[in-house]
């Protein structure tokens with residue numbers, strides 16, 4: 617059983633103004649939605665449903681793992697559309713989060729999940745620290761006790777099956793899912809919210825959110841570099857696998873796997889950045905199951921390991937060293953294939969080649985060498 621997430625992103629952000637809905641506006645170099653999805657992915661929730669406005673269903677740049685669902689005219693209708701994608705036989709808990717809360721600390725998500733071990737529902741709240749007034753136009757018409765009042769945040773977490781039933785029974789118009797759950801008699805445990813977890817609502821909230829993200833990143837950013845180097849000898853054949861593309865040649869590369877020397881160097885660069893050894897440690901050549909293996913298996917493993925350890929790969933640079941075959945005509949296809957395997961943007965992957973001026977084993981065309989660098993950033 618898993619803990620799933622629904623990110624509601626089908627609103628139009630009218631109060632935030634702007635040319636596009638607030639979730640597609642830029643914040644510190646990325647869209648609001650990218651920060652939010654990233655935070656929820658880092659929290660380890662899966663699957664992640666992103667509920668989009670019908671006009672936004674084809675929006676580019678969302679991680680390929682997220683499931684896109686068309687939302688409704690109100691927040692609760694959008695949540696119901698997301699819930700319809702989840703199977704209570706597979707998913708135990710669901711955390712529902714506003715796309716407009718991109719700075720949610722991992723500790724808040726973790727507190728909600730931990731509370732769900734013992735409660736059927738849990739949500740973050742923050743004390744009201746200012747005095748409260750009632751207003752009559754621009755004059756104070758009374759005061760409101762703040763005793764027992766909390767400011768509600770998301771993600772709000774629930775046991776999936778009773779929440780689906782609660783939404784089915786609700787007449788609509790709820791401000792949040794806690795309201796829906798309580799109307800169905802569910803008991804909701806309160807956990808500590810966080811001041812960083814603001815909901816971008818008004819134009820001035822973007823600057824506040826950006827300052828929070830900058831502070832969070834300054835505190836947590838960890839940049840790691842790794843390098844990888846590999847060599848494979850030629851043998852008779854009809855082409856070489858290089859960075860995921862079979863390049864026609866009058867020779868092949870010899871190896872236990874498909875001998876993709878470029879992909880091996882890149883994979884080792886990622887393992888190196890993580891201080892996780894090399895391909896041989898994870899896929900021993902002595903193990904017959906890896907004989908003839910396609911090297912994308914190794915690269916995908918290194919990428920997944922980076923993610924599990926809390927890193928995203930910022931860029932990769934790989935140089936193939938050979939006289940023949942010529943790499944230039946195939947470099948774009950290699951870049952696209954490597955992007956496909958790693959889930960990275962193609963413009964963050966560089967594949968290039970050099971000769972060794974006919975010197976050494978590459979110069980004598982006895983084999984191909986590859987050197988690669990990868991930069992990993994704490995996610």
Ligand SMILES: Nc1ccn([C@@H]2O[C@H](COP(=O)(O)OP(=O)(O)OP(=O)(O)O)[C@@H](O)[C@H]2O)c(=O)n1
Nearest residue numbers: 624625626627628629630631689690691694715
């Ligand atoms: N039909 C709707 C309305 C809202 N939301 C989502 O619910 C969250 C909280 O809503 P709010 O902050 O009010 O967002 P908007 O409705 O987009 O903003 P506004 O009310 O200013 O138009 C947001 O993540 C929003 O995208 C949604 O998925 N579907």
Ligand SMILES: C[C@](O)(CO)[C@H](O)COP(=O)(O)O
Nearest residue numbers: 714768769770791792793815
């Ligand atoms: C769910 C919510 O974020 C809790 O604070 C909030 O109710 C949704 O936003 P809105 O501004 O009330 O539409």
